[in-house]
Amino acid sequence: MAALRAGFLAQNLYRTHFSKVSRFNYLYAALFHSSPPLNAEGMPLKMPSLSPTMMEGTIVKWLKKEGDPIQPGDALCDIQTDKAVVTMDTEEEGILAKILVPEDTKDVKVGTLIAVLAPEGEDWKTIEIPAGEESAASATTAEDTPAAAAAGGGHAHGNYGPSVRLLLEQYGLAAEQVPPGGPHGILLKGDVLKYIKEKSLQPLPVSAVPPPEVPKPAVAAAPVAPAPTPAVPAPPPTIGVSEDGYEDIEVTSMRRTIAKRLTQSKSGIAHSYGTLECQSDKLLALRKQYKNEGINVSVNDLIIKAVSVALTKCPEMNCVWQGDQLTYASQVDMSIAVATPTGLITPIVRGADFLGIEEIASQVRDLAARARENKLKLDEFQGGTFTISNLGMFGISEFSAIINPPQCGILAVGSGIVKIDENGSPVTCMRATLSYDRAGVDDDTAAAFLEELKNILENPVTMMVGGYKSQVDHPLAALL
Amino acid sequence: MLSKFIRSVVQQGHANQRALAPFMTSSVRNSGTATEATFETRPYKLHKLETPPNSTTSCTRDEALTFYTQMQMIRRMESAASNLYKEKAIRGFCHLYSGQEAICVGIKGALRAQDSVITAYRDHGWAYVMGCSVTSIMAELTGRTQGMARGKGGSMHMYAKNFYGGNGIVGAQVPVGAGIALANKYLENNGINVSLYGDGAANQGQLFEAYNIAKLMNLPAVFICENNGYGMGTSVDRASASTNYYTRGDYVPGIWIDGMDVLSVKEAISYCVEHCTSGKGPLVLEVATYRYHGHSMSDPGTSYRTRDEIQEVRQTRDPIMLFKERILSADLVTAEELKKIDGEVRKEVDEAVKIAKTDKEIAVQELAADVYSNPLEITIRGTTPYDPYTHQRLSKIINQH
Ligand SMILES: Cc1ncc(C[n+]2csc(CCOP(=O)(O)OP(=O)(O)O)c2C)c(N)n1
Ligand SMILES: [Mg+2]
Numbered sequence: 001m002a003a004l005r006a007g008f009l010a011q012n013l014y015r016t017h018f019s020k021v022s023r024f025n026y027l028y029a030a031l032f033h034s035s036p037p038l039n040a041e042g043m044p045l046k047m048p049s050l051s052p053t054m055m056e057g058t059i060v061k062w063l064k065k066e067g068d069p070i071q072p073g074d075a076l077c078d079i080q081t082d083k084a085v086v087t088m089d090t091e092e093e094g095i096l097a098k099i100l101v102p103e104d105t106k107d108v109k110v111g112t113l114i115a116v117l118a119p120e121g122e123d124w125k126t127i128e129i130p131a132g133e134e135s136a137a138s139a140t141t142a143e144d145t146p147a148a149a150a151a152g153g154g155h156a157h158g159n160y161g162p163s164v165r166l167l168l169e170q171y172g173l174a175a176e177q178v179p180p181g182g183p184h185g186i187l188l189k190g191d192v193l194k195y196i197k198e199k200s201l202q203p204l205p206v207s208a209v210p211p212p213e214v215p216k217p218a219v220a221a222a223p224v225a226p227a228p229t230p231a232v233p234a235p236p237p238t239i240g241v242s243e244d245g246y247e248d249i250e251v252t253s254m255r256r257t258i259a260k261r262l263t264q265s266k267s268g269i270a271h272s273y274g275t276l277e278c279q280s281d282k283l284l285a286l287r288k289q290y291k292n293e294g295i296n297v298s299v300n301d302l303i304i305k306a307v308s309v310a311l312t313k314c315p316e317m318n319c320v321w322q323g324d325q326l327t328y329a330s331q332v333d334m335s336i337a338v339a340t341p342t343g344l345i346t347p348i349v350r351g352a353d354f355l356g357i358e359e360i361a362s363q364v365r366d367l368a369a370r371a372r373e374n375k376l377k378l379d380e381f382q383g384g385t386f387t388i389s390n391l392g393m394f395g396i397s398e399f400s401a402i403i404n405p406p407q408c409g410i411l412a413v414g415s416g417i418v419k420i421d422e423n424g425s426p427v428t429c430m431r432a433t434l435s436y437d438r439a440g441v442d443d444d445t446a447a448a449f450l451e452e453l454k455n456i457l458e459n460p461v462t463m464m465v466g467g468y469k470s471q472v473d474h475p476l477a478a479l480l
Numbered sequence: 481m482l483s484k485f486i487r488s489v490v491q492q493g494h495a496n497q498r499a500l501a502p503f504m505t506s507s508v509r510n511s512g513t514a515t516e517a518t519f520e521t522r523p524y525k526l527h528k529l530e531t532p533p534n535s536t537t538s539c540t541r542d543e544a545l546t547f548y549t550q551m552q553m554i555r556r557m558e559s560a561a562s563n564l565y566k567e568k569a570i571r572g573f574c575h576l577y578s579g580q581e582a583i584c585v586g587i588k589g590a591l592r593a594q595d596s597v598i599t600a601y602r603d604h605g606w607a608y609v610m611g612c613s614v615t616s617i618m619a620e621l622t623g624r625t626q627g628m629a630r631g632k633g634g635s636m637h638m639y640a641k642n643f644y645g646g647n648g649i650v651g652a653q654v655p656v657g658a659g660i661a662l663a664n665k666y667l668e669n670n671g672i673n674v675s676l677y678g679d680g681a682a683n684q685g686q687l688f689e690a691y692n693i694a695k696l697m698n699l700p701a702v703f704i705c706e707n708n709g710y711g712m713g714t715s716v717d718r719a720s721a722s723t724n725y726y727t728r729g730d731y732v733p734g735i736w737i738d739g740m741d742v743l744s745v746k747e748a749i750s751y752c753v754e755h756c757t758s759g760k761g762p763l764v765l766e767v768a769t770y771r772y773h774g775h776s777m778s779d780p781g782t783s784y785r786t787r788d789e790i791q792e793v794r795q796t797r798d799p800i801m802l803f804k805e806r807i808l809s810a811d812l813v814t815a816e817e818l819k820k821i822d823g824e825v826r827k828e829v830d831e832a833v834k835i836a837k838t839d840k841e842i843a844v845q846e847l848a849a850d851v852y853s854n855p856l857e858i859t860i861r862g863t864t865p866y867d868p869y870t871h872q873r874l875s876k877i878i879n880q881h
Contacts, residue, residue, distance in 0.1 A: 048566030052778065072559075073772060073794050075787060086780060091559035091578070111567050 042097050042116035042127040049110045050079060050086040056107040057081050058253065059114065064096045067124060070117060077114075082253055084378050092117050097124040107253060160187040167192045170203045254343050265402050270438035273400055276450045278457045280416050280430040286460045290357075300336075300390050301361040302460065303413055303432075307388055308332040308352040309463050310453040317449040318385050319440055321406035326440045335384030335404060336364060338371045345371050346404060348384040357463075388413060398431045408437040409446075411453075430457070516540045517810035521744040525736035527727040527764075533735065533751035537743050544807040547589060547742050549821050551581040551800045554605040556829045557614060558773070561604065561621055561635075565777045569837055570621045573648070574635045577605040579772040582799035583706055584609050586745025587674060590753060594671035596642040596664070596879075598657045600678060602706075603638055603646030610643035618832040624839035630850075630875065631842055641878050642671075651677055651684035654703060658690040661701035661762070663881065672700040672756040674749075680711020682725050691729045691764065698761035702752045703729065705764070706739065708771040713784040729764035739767035740799045743806070770797065849874045 047057055058080040064070065075087045076096070097118040101108050108114065118124035160168075160175065164187055168175060171192075178195045180187040195201075283302055290297050311318040311332045319328050332353040335346035347367035349360055370376055386408075389401045392415035401412040412435065416428040432453070436446045456462050516538055524532045539547075558576040565574050577584070580602070588609040591597070599606050607617050612628045620627030621635055628638055636646040644660060647653035657675025664671040677687065682705045694701040705725040709716055716723045726734035737748045745767060752763050770793045774781030781790070807813050848860040848869030858871040 046563070046567060048563075049568050050566070050780070071791075071794070073787075073790055087782065091555075091562060 040119060040122040040127060041130055042118055043092055043094060044113050044130045045076070045090065045092075045115040045117060047101070047108045047110050047112045047114050048079070048088055050088065051081045051083050053083070054081040054110060056109045056253070058106050058108065059101055059103055060085055062099060062103055063087075066096055066099055068096045070094055070096055080253065082257055090117070094119050095122075095124040097127040098129065100129075106250060161189070163189045164192055167196070171196055171201050172204045173201075252342055258343050262402050265405055269403050269405060271403060271435050272438040272441075272443065272446070273433055273435055274443075274446050274450050275398065275431055275433045276454045277429055277431050278454045280428050280457060283430075283457055283460050284416070284428060295358060297357055297361040298364075299392070300388075300413075301357060301364060302463075303390065303457070304334055304336065304349060304352055304360050304364070304388060305355075305357050305463055306456045306460065307386070307411060307453060308334060308355075310449055310456055311386060312353045313452050314445065314449040316445045317409055317436070317441060319408050320385055321408070321440065326408075329385040332386060333384045335381075335387040335407070336367070337387060337389035337401075338368045340372045340374065342374065345376065345381055346384065346387055347371050347376055347381050387411070392416065392430070398433060400433045400435055403435050403437055405437075408440040409449075410435050513541060513813060514811045517544075517807075517812050519743050519806060519810070521747050522738035522741050524744075524748060525726060527724075527729075527734035527736075528731070529733045529735065533748045537747040539743055539807070539810075539812065541812050543589065544803075544812040545817070545821070547585050548800070548803060548807065548813070548818060549825065550585045550588075550609055551742065551803065552822060552825045553614065553829070554578075554581045554584070554608055555800060556825050557604060557608065557617060557832075560618065560829050560833050562773065562777070564618075564622065564833065564836070570635070570777075571623075572634055573601065574621065574777045575602040575775065576771075576773040576777075577602050579793070579799070580706060580708060580739070580769045581605055582742035582745055582803070583676075583704075583739050583767050583769060586739075586742040587704070587749050589742070589746040590749035591674070592671070592753065594642075594664075594669050595674065595753070596644060596660050596671060597674045597676070598644035598653045598660060599646060599676040600650065600653055600681065601636040601646050601648050602678075603636065606643065606676075607638035607640060607646075610640040612638055612640050612643075613832075614828055615832040615835050618829070618836035619839050622836040622839075623841060624836060625842050626835060626839045630846070632847070632850075639878060644879065651681040651686050653677065654681070654684075654687045655690040657703070658694045658699060658701050658762075661694060661699040662697065664700055665697070667881065670757055672702060672753055674702045674704060674752075676704045676706055678711055679705060679707040679709070679716045679723075679725060680714070680719060681705075682707075682728060683720055691732050691762065694762040695729075695732050698759060700756035701762040702749075702756060703732075703762060703764045705766045706769055707766050708769045710771065710775070710784065712775045713779065715784065724766070726764055726766035729762070732762050732764045734764040734766065736766045736768070739769035740797045740802060742799060742803050769799075845869060846872070846874065848872065853877050853880055 049055075050057065060078040060080050062077045063075050064077070070076070070090060070093060072091050072093055073089055075089050077088050078085050079088050094117040096115060098116040099114070100116065101112065101114040113130070116127060116129055118127040160180075164175075167173075167189065168178075173192070173195070175187055178187060178192050181191045181194075182188040280299075283299065283306075287297060287299055287302060315328050318332055319326055321327075331351045334349045334352040336349060337344050337346050347370075349355065349363050349367070352360060355363070367376070367380065371381070384404070384407060387401070387404045387410040389410060390413040391399060392413050395415050397417055398414045399412050401410045403410050412433045414431045414433075416430045418426050419429050421427045434446055434450055518536050518538045521533065521535055521537050523535075526532055555578055558578045561570060561574060562576060564570045584605045587597070597606060597610060604617055604621075607628065608614065615626055616628035617638065619625070620629055620631060620633060620638060623631035623634060625631055627633070628640070633639075636648045639645040644653075644656065647656070654675045654677050657673050661673040664673060675690075677684075681687065687703070690701075691703065693699070694703075705728075707716065707723075707725055711719055722728060724736075726736040728734070735748055735751075738744050748765065752765070755763055770790075771781075772790060772794065804818060808815060808818070849872040851860060851871060855871045860869045860871050862869055
């Protein structure tokens with residue numbers, strides 16, 4: 001099933017790519033033919049790489065129009081990279097003559113010509129579009145001298161890249177076994193893949209689980225259960241309907257990042273699970289009491305507070321990886337999973353352990369609202385210490401969620417269900433499942449945390465007691 | 481937050497606007513342009529010095545053309561580097577010098593052949609004024625054979641005769657610079673050494689060790705703090721207990737210089753050459769400047785300062801713009817000449833970029849070439865001890881005594 005879906009996804013990407021290429025060609029052609037006799041050549045502006053991992057980007061907004069004068073240092077457009085929206089500026093001086101890639105064109109490859117500047121003093125309306133130049137021409141390596149080849153002896157230095165090495169290791173192959181197909185006898189990844197396919201080889205079993213992929217905090221931790229989106233906005237744009245009647249849905253860069261991060265997390269981290277069941281009547285009563293007093297807080301806000309207090313009582317659960325190093329966080333920065341039209345995102349309530357319940361409620365409202373409008377700043381959704389994903393309001397009684405590295409725990413909260421207790425009276429029960437990283441958190445720690453949390457949820461007045469020990473008292477402590 | 485530093489310099493810029501006009505223009509004329517002009521320098525601030533550098537300086541037509549060309553070339557090279565980086569043709573570290581051009585051009589304008597320079601990682605402009613060709617710089621950035629270190633060094637590791645390179649460890653170049661000054665003294669070659677470091681580096685302990693030994697031995701060393709307002713994302717006010725960097729040498733005399741005026745920089749360095757070569761020992765300079773780009777390519781440069789702040793500097797204090805106005809109003813050059821230079825600069829950089837993108841990379845065995853100036857063992861370990869390389873000498877050794 002998973003494989004099927006992956007295949008489907010790949011196919012979709014392939015199609016997206018194709019339709020885009022043809023669209024660009026069309027665009028170029030149109031520009032070339034519709035232009036009157038051309039004179040001065042324009043200066044090309046290309047899709048920049050604005051993060052080390054960015055391969056493509058989407059122009060969210062052009063900040064200048066065709067015909068606008070451009071000064072060095074001016075902001076030209078906002079670009080959605082694989083991580084955030086970043087403003088592109090230029091060092092050139094001139095006039096923005098032609099915008100070649102309009103707003104909202106998805107996933108434009110780095111290096112693609114996106115606009116043309118007319119040099120100062122030239123007529124920007126008749127500017128020539130520079131011929132499509134290749135970006136970052138790949139380097140050719142000087143030929144290895146025969147002397148060196150003799151000294152080094154063929155594959156001596158491993159005449160192949162890291163991806164080839166990895167494949168060789170995974171399949172227990174020696175480089176000599178695989179006939180090289182690259183220039184100068186270099187072994188390419190394609191050669192190895194071909195060899196593996198021909199021989200129908202299987203990867204060797206993996207002995208040790210590598211430590212979780214760390215530093216970049218995931219953009220979103222999604223619950224495994226499909227998140228029913230409330231008040232669904234416009235459906236994602238469809239690319240086309242194929243012959244078999246299936247609709248191709250455009251895969252956004254955010255969705256792709258989510259897919260990548262979640263797969264990395266689920267396959268790279270030793271997920272372990274623990275579920276608690278508690279009676280939530282007192283919690284509901286507390287909320288009602290607040291409401292009667294004009295204080296508007298949700299059950300979710302109360303749960304955030306309860307979990308924060310439980311974490312301060314059980315600080316080993318509030319830990320994050322820093323590289324290979326496990327560290328106990330000094331405060332609880334609670335990531336809250338929020339469904340947005342483009343996917344799930346986890347804004348952070350910082351220092352939730354020493355915030356009052358009203359403060360938590362108002363921060364959550366603000367963060368969630370801005371998350372839906374895609375207006376969160378980077379530090380508002382990166383760097384939490386623990387995550388809560390609550391599908392209770394959708395009537396989901398129980399589910400489990402994927403850990404959001406470098407964090408070590410995520411709590412999946414279900415809805416309250418009315419049951420009959422041993423005395424025959426109705427009680428509301430609630431289930432919450434903790435997914436924890438077994439590499440960083442022991443089972444007994446997780447159990448202690450769940451027990452603590454259960455106590456607090458069933459006796460919410462205990463939230464008022466203690467739990468403030470994380471407040472740092474030394475003014476420099478935050479810098480250490 | 482617009483730091484106090486910026487505000488004070490901007491105000492100063494306005495106050496001195498009048499000083500832009502030539503003080504006096506010599507009467508020797510040649511096809512409509514003067515051959516030499518005299519300009520007022522921006523007021524200097526002094527620490528433990530009696531006499532300031534001259535309040536006027538002369539500039540010949542040739543110098544004007546050279547300084548303008550050099551500053552434009554650096555600005556253009558840095559823009560090209562920025563673009564190449566965003567195309568992923570340059571990888572890794574890359575720190576740009578745009579906005580600070582007047583410093584290296586002004587200093588170089590006053591140095592003599594025997595004087596030497598060492599700087600930090602923001603070194604492309606310095607490599608250029610110290611003699612590296614534009615092509616060798618751009619190709620080094622993209623890691624190709626025509627690079628001045630055959631593509632093995634990259635952005636932070638460029639060297640030339642009497643230029644001891646970019647150095648990646650913040651502040652570490654300064655004690656080395658003191659050592660070069662000691663060599664000058666020892667070899668009695670009458671040369672001075674200039675070590676440049678940033679406002680961030682200015683708080684490093686090793687600098688004070690270098691000041692101490694330099695003063696103790698009266699070395700011909702000039703320590704220059706390029707105060708561009710920020711060390712990475714931290715403004716000077718947030719990083720330094722005293723932001724008067726020219727006084728930070730305590731017992732070492734110091735001068736504050738407006739680093740946006742190439743002629744004021746040059747005049748002050750002439751003063752330093754005189755000071756150091758007459759045996760008076762070291763000086764600590766602070767050169768006020770600004771960096772237009774982010775700290776490095778991973779910093780968009782707009783999260784700790786506003787776009788308005790950057791644009792204000794570009795529009796009121798830009799070193800190239802100021803110099804252009806000065807030499808035009810002194811009739812040293814014509815607008816057409818400058819336009820022609822702009823075109824030539826653009827062409828030279830474009831051609832260098834083309835080479836930097838298409839040139840070859842070195843062969844793998846060459847990784848072990850030119851590691852030592854005098855190899856005692858010619859076998860060099862590879863990624864494992866079992867695949868050694870052989871040391872070779874391919875490049876000419878520079879700066880060996
Ligand atoms: C010893 C050391 N510490 C930290 C760094 C990381 N680092 C690189 S540049 C830099 C900031 C330096 O700022 P400044 O001296 O003002 O120079 P500028 O970048 O402004 O030219 C830092 C902290 C380093 N390279 N070396
Ligand atoms: Mg600085």
